[in-house]
Amino acid sequence: MLARLVLRGAGCFAPPRRRYHRRMALQLFGIPVSRGMAIGRAVILASARLDVAHYFVDPGTEEAEIERLRAARRAVRAELDTLKADLPADAPAEMAAFIDVHKMLLDDRQMALDTITWIRQRRYNAEWALTAQLDVISRNFEEMDDTYLRERIADVEQVVERVLRALRGSAGLARSASGNGDLVLIAHDIAPADMLQFKTGVFRGFVTDVGGKTSHTAIVARSLDIPAVVGARSAGSLIRQDDLVIIDGDSGLLIVDPSPVILEDYRLRQQESQLARERLKRLKFTPARTLNAEPVELLANIEQPEDCAPALEAGAMGVGLFRTEFLFMNRGDHLPGEDEQYAAYSRVMQAMQGKPVTIRTIDIGSDKPLDAEDYRDGEFTHLNPALGLRAIRYSLSDPAMFRMQLRALLRAAVLGPLKVLIPMVAHASEIRQTLAELNKARAELDAKGVSYGPVELGAMIEVPGAALALPLFLRHFDFLSVGTNDLVQYTLAIDRADESVSNLYDPLHPAVLNLLAQIITQTRAAAAWKGRPVEVSVCGEMAGDPSMTRLLLGMGLRSFSMHPSQILAVKQEVLRADPDKLTPLVQTVLSSFEPEELQAALAALG
Structure with missing residues (x-):
């Protein structure tokens, strides 16, 4: 465990202390990362760094x-x-x-x-x-x-x-922990490797002070189906050992020392939530079709080849986004060669059993260094790294590395339908250079007599400039994938990592919705002049949010890519939706700019 077990009081899992007066119920909020509700007594873990000794060793x-x-x-x-x-x-x-x-x-x-x-x-x-x-x-x-x-x-x-x-020389999270009744874990952070404790049934859910929706802890929580809330910054200091805690993994709400009425209400909701999740599992083999029989593609976002198993278990129809950054990061000077990359891509292709796989080229650069040393050398020091040398700009600045990745991808395409996705494209010159490097990669494989397969080439639409110049992209690319996380950030000029302005990060802002609708409409209309359909999918957080499904279907979207844990919930919304009825309602949403009008129009979607 990355935090040692420190119970506030005597030793581990000490008996509940006697209370002489009751404090009022306390509500805290964090980031919901894994659905469901947990009710139990709090076990407090403090960070190991809280009591680190600082001294100078003798010469x-x-x-x-x-x-x-x-x-x-x-x-x-x-x-x-x-x-x-x-x-x-x-x-x-x-x-x-x-x-x-x-x-x-x-x-x-x-x-x-x-x-x-x-x-x-x-x-x-x-x-x-x-x-x-x-x-x-x-x-x-x-x-x-x-x-x-x-x-x-x-x-x-x-x-x-x-x-x-x-x-x-101290122990971590006690794997032999036992106690009377259900327990919930309150920690600064929890290492994914230590979360097997939850699988044995000791803990019913957890809360951490830090973390986000894409932290490894959150990913494992979703895969284990554990109710979890992260980023509840004050939880560790406000919740006391053995407090009764309700964890609402659907809304990110924590209730400490609830009243009997609230407690009973949440016990009923817990039962209903469990029944709902069991019903969702029955949808795994149900084709994803709307009420008017339109097929909808539900794909998985993955980070590593091992993620393919849970994607298939959730009924994913393929991989809509495989992030390749983690093959490259924390490697120092020993970046993965062509064969190592080919092996990783091949594992994904084989694991997906003939289903389509979309692999994004390395999305890394000035704001995402391959190694922390890059910063200390000053090589990637910029005033605004989010707008600097990153993604395709970084790849094109190092053509040899880029072609190495392209060669590995082309070789893996022999094993099944493979799509190559290019991140953060914005300029015609970048498109031309990307196509030229792809042709060079093919020529290099031909020269070596190495076999390779066909790939479809796609662009991520995450820069407003790309969305507004969409005809250029439609002429050169086989498919498009909308990265809504960055599209929202760049459209609204909001750094979603900056807590002072993060409240302004709004996927439902009229500008964002109209830009997204425009991308989907233009892409679907391109079939008329290209002579074949051009696929468009959404792979950002909006795709995996069931509350957004009807809105996106009404815009014309028919391909969603999300974390595997979200697929069945989105599928349920798809099965209940009638796009013919949703389309006029969405047009009302797109014409609403005042907040009150917009909320009323969204509510009408159901």
């Missing part, structure tokens, strides 16, 4: 302190190896993948060297050196624009806390 003892650090890292590596070896057969595929991510971070050469530097040059003790280096890395991650990648700092923090625990 001449630096190497002994470094060896102490290395011994702790070896202990953590053995712990992770044991965790992976002991994974039960029915554990989600994400578990093994995330343990591998933590092992990779633990073995990161640059992080190890930088931590040792703190010890040698400043004589910091090992714990202090680790937390100092973590602070440096955290500042770099805070500059990232992409939410998913920014939240990867949580993985680094979790690895650091494992090492801190090993340095202290």
